[in-house]
Amino acid sequence: MIMYSQQTHLIVRKVIFLTAAAFALISAAPTALLIGIVLAQSIAHPYPQSSQKATHILLKLSVIGLGFGMNAFSAIQAGKEGLLFTIASIFGVLTLGYFIGRRLKIDFKTASLISAGTAICGGSAIAALSPVMKASEKQISVALGTVFILNSLALFLFPAIGHWFHLTQQQFGLWCAIAIHDTSSVVGAASKYGDQALQIATTVKLARALWIIPVSIATAYFFKTSKNQLQFPYFIMLFVLAMLASTYIPFISKNSHHMTTLAKGGLSLTLFLIGSSLSFKSLKSVGPGPLIQGTALWMIISVLSLYAIVTLT
Structure with a gap:
């Protein structure tokens, strides 16, 4: 009887989850995220492991698909405009993250993962660097949790702030690519703002994601890790081919x-x-220290990059 009840409960959870996923598929990006968050507070996830794998695959396929809607010449121009912002923000965030992490007494690996996730490309950077620095599951989950919480907020806040400051499509796309951690949230926020913002944001963000490679190499030397554990973001090359x-x-x-x-x-x-x-x-497991570090880095890079973009472009 108990066995039957558990199986029935699992089936009900699966039906609810798949129905919600179907609605999310035809919804705008912020709405889809909100549906997922509400569902997470309501029922236990029926596909926890499969969901993680699907997220990584779907994001890469979606980014490649967006490449088919872009023009190579426009992308090159956007990449040139964002290059200086990218270099300055990456090194600035990594440096600030080190000192903030020390000040808050966060363990070095967790602080480094949060800093890299903020500086480069969110969860992708954390996933690429964690095996190189031999991070534990706890350290990885805390870093990912911190980044995903802030990503979720950015998806709702950035379009509203962009309209408040009357940012152009070009300015908003560049700001998204620099100040939002994860590629999924960058593309989601930019797509809500406009097609030109989406093209600029995607191009600059993927160029930014390539910095995983030199940062991974530097991390491997620092932690004396085998270079065989370095991960190259091959899907970016497919995005370029699609474009x-x-x-x-x-x-x-x-x-x-x-x-x-x-x-x-x-x-x-x-x-x-x-x-x-x-x-x-999962949100509670993050703890105050890493969340303070992640929020401080995010606010600093958001404010400074917005000021620079509005002033210089």
């Missing part, structure tokens, strides 16, 4: 809107899966 195909192949360019529509649906589903993992229990 080149859309620019130079007329048939693909003519039908690119189908790919971008699918990509945006995949992004919404990705954000739903991220939100569905942010239960109160």
Whole structure:
């Protein structure tokens, strides 16, 4: 009887989860994230391990799909404009993160993962660097939890702030790429602001993500780790190929809107899966120290980059 009751309960949770996922698929990015967060507080996740794997795969496929809706010449121009901001912000955040982590007495690996996640590309940077520095599951989960909490806030706050300051599409796209941690939230926030903002944000963010490579190499030397554990973000190369195909192949360019529509649906589903993992229990496990460090870094880079972009562009 107990066995039957547990199986029935699991089936009900699966049905609710899959129904919510279907709604998220056709929803805007912020709405999809909100559906996931609400669901996480309501029921236990029926697919915890599969969801994590699906999130990584879906995000990469969605980013590649967005490449079909972009022009290579516009992307190169956006990348040039964002290069100086990218270099300054990455080194600035990594340096600040070290001193803030020491001040708050956060263990070095956790503080380093949070700093790298804020400086480069959120969860992807944490996932790439954690095996290099031999971080524990606890350290990884705390860093990821911190980044995902702030990512969720950014997805709702940034478009509102952008409209408040009357940012142009170009300014907002650049600001998103610099000040929001994870690629999924960058693309989600920019897509809500406009198509030009989306193109600029995606291009600059992926160029920023390539900094995983030199940072990983430096981390490997510091922790004396084998270079075999370094991870290269190959999906960025596929994004570039998709963008080149859309620019130079007329048939693909003519039908690119189908790919971008699918990509945006995949992004919404990705954000739903991220939100569905942010239960109160996972949020509570982060603790005040790492959250203070992550919030301080995020606020500093957000304010300074916004000021620089508004002043210089």
